[in-house]
Amino acid sequence: MTEIQNEVKKTGMPKAVPYIIGNEAAERFSFYGIRSIMSTFLVAQFFNPTMNPLLQNVAEAKSNEMVHMFVFFAYLMPMVGGILADWFFGKYKVILYVSILYAIGNLVLALSTHNLTLFSIGLVVIAAAAGGIKSCVSANVGDQFDKSNEHLLSKMYGWFYFTINTGSIVSTLLIPIVYNKYGPELAFGIPGILMCLATAIFWMGRKKYVRVPPSGSKKENFVSISAYAIAQSFSNRNGLTVWEAVGKKFSAASIDGVQAVYRILMIFAFTPIFWALWDQNLAEWVLQAKKLDLHLFGFQLFAEQIQTFNPIFLVSMIPVMTYGIFPLFEKMGLHVTPLRKIGAGLFLTAITFIIIALLQENIDKGGHPSVWWQILAYLILAVAEILVSVTCLEYAYTHSPKSMKSTMSALYLLGISLGNYFDSLVNKSIANNGFFAKYTGANYYWLFISIITVFFVLYLFIAKRLPEKSYVGVEETV
Numbered sequence: 001m002t003e004i005q006n007e008v009k010k011t012g013m014p015k016a017v018p019y020i021i022g023n024e025a026a027e028r029f030s031f032y033g034i035r036s037i038m039s040t041f042l043v044a045q046f047f048n049p050t051m052n053p054l055l056q057n058v059a060e061a062k063s064n065e066m067v068h069m070f071v072f073f074a075y076l077m078p079m080v081g082g083i084l085a086d087w088f089f090g091k092y093k094v095i096l097y098v099s100i101l102y103a104i105g106n107l108v109l110a111l112s113t114h115n116l117t118l119f120s121i122g123l124v125v126i127a128a129a130a131g132g133i134k135s136c137v138s139a140n141v142g143d144q145f146d147k148s149n150e151h152l153l154s155k156m157y158g159w160f161y162f163t164i165n166t167g168s169i170v171s172t173l174l175i176p177i178v179y180n181k182y183g184p185e186l187a188f189g190i191p192g193i194l195m196c197l198a199t200a201i202f203w204m205g206r207k208k209y210v211r212v213p214p215s216g217s218k219k220e221n222f223v224s225i226s227a228y229a230i231a232q233s234f235s236n237r238n239g240l241t242v243w244e245a246v247g248k249k250f251s252a253a254s255i256d257g258v259q260a261v262y263r264i265l266m267i268f269a270f271t272p273i274f275w276a277l278w279d280q281n282l283a284e285w286v287l288q289a290k291k292l293d294l295h296l297f298g299f300q301l302f303a304e305q306i307q308t309f310n311p312i313f314l315v316s317m318i319p320v321m322t323y324g325i326f327p328l329f330e331k332m333g334l335h336v337t338p339l340r341k342i343g344a345g346l347f348l349t350a351i352t353f354i355i356i357a358l359l360q361e362n363i364d365k366g367g368h369p370s371v372w373w374q375i376l377a378y379l380i381l382a383v384a385e386i387l388v389s390v391t392c393l394e395y396a397y398t399h400s401p402k403s404m405k406s407t408m409s410a411l412y413l414l415g416i417s418l419g420n421y422f423d424s425l426v427n428k429s430i431a432n433n434g435f436f437a438k439y440t441g442a443n444y445y446w447l448f449i450s451i452i453t454v455f456f457v458l459y460l461f462i463a464k465r466l467p468e469k470s471y472v473g474v475e476e477t478v
Helices: 017-047 053-076 078-089 091-110 116-143 150-182 184-204 222-233 242-246 252-268 271-282 284-289 303-331 338-364 372-398 402-431 442-463
Strands: none
Touching: 017 053, 017 091, 017 116, 017 150, 017 184, 017 271, 017 284, 017 303, 053 078, 053 116, 053 271, 053 284, 053 402, 078 091, 078 116, 078 402, 091 116, 091 184, 116 150, 150 184, 150 303, 150 372, 222 242, 222 252, 242 252, 252 372, 252 402, 271 284, 271 303, 271 338, 271 372, 271 402, 271 442, 284 303, 284 338, 284 372, 303 372, 338 372, 338 442, 372 402, 402 442
């Protein structure tokens, strides 16, 4: 113990990091390459190929419904991937084998651009494969660190996000050009090639990874302890609190792990609404861009390319926030905690949608406003994403026990899934002339502004009452 405590802090990143980041950058190129053109492709190819103005609102709603259902499924399956990695196979095997399945899904997509049924099957395969990757990659990054270099973990997650968004920038610039000039077959085929590359990169680093073995399915797991705690809450505990009563049957370490999960879930409960709004920049905002003046610096851009500003701003602002703004706030006496970052991110997300709603009001009145207004919204949204998403990736890892890290990452991704499911339900209702049918045009965005405002107020009350406890470098007893 003395040697570990006195170990000199390392200054370099673990050797496995480049392979993990390379794999994730290529995978993100594939994922965002597909998403960059999906909204406009579905409208033009399947839902309104004749471009009938009378059908456009319904066609866009159907497209948005399908896009958000794809994202819902893609971020729901990581729960399965996290359990497989944590309990049975370990992160390395799950990431490797599911990457192969991911590439197969891309192939199906590229070969079925004239068949909605087959195209949908390709999307399902990709979404299912994402379950084995998305829940494991960020946790796999954290596994490469120990007490000697844990001080680099926060910067690592920042650069991790920086690198994968570079892949996103390239894909959202390139794939729309390929789609508009050479057709959907090649546009969907290139992401498949990049997914094959992602698999190869990850395999090349196989001898350098720190592989945390699967813990197996323990009897003292989250579900059994939670069920027992609920039962105790309705029984005679002879003056004991619920958790004291649970402690008579389960170990203190296991109970602490369950309580850590609930602390994290208290925060993650607010992420679905963030992602319900954020993910619209890759669907609803793209369709809105089709109605804007897309001239920038003398060039006419494709509507699908405007979303490139999100990763560009993200890549630019991460070092500014990490090395400039956050340290400045600390010097000013404003302690920058993860919970404060997330709250600020929720607030800024609402600001972006006010801009988008006002922009849509102009369009609804027959205007043809400049895309610069949407670009401003992308800038603020990028800052909000740094405050919420980057922080939550780190928070999920550092505030959960070792045996729960992939599963906790999956719970965070579940928030993205639920947010997109709500988006899908709203758009399905619009397409079928249901309850939300009145929320079209600018009213659609004002609806989401009202919802996130309520969630933000609730967050202010809850977050300040939550204790923070880091598990980085803490050894678990079995």
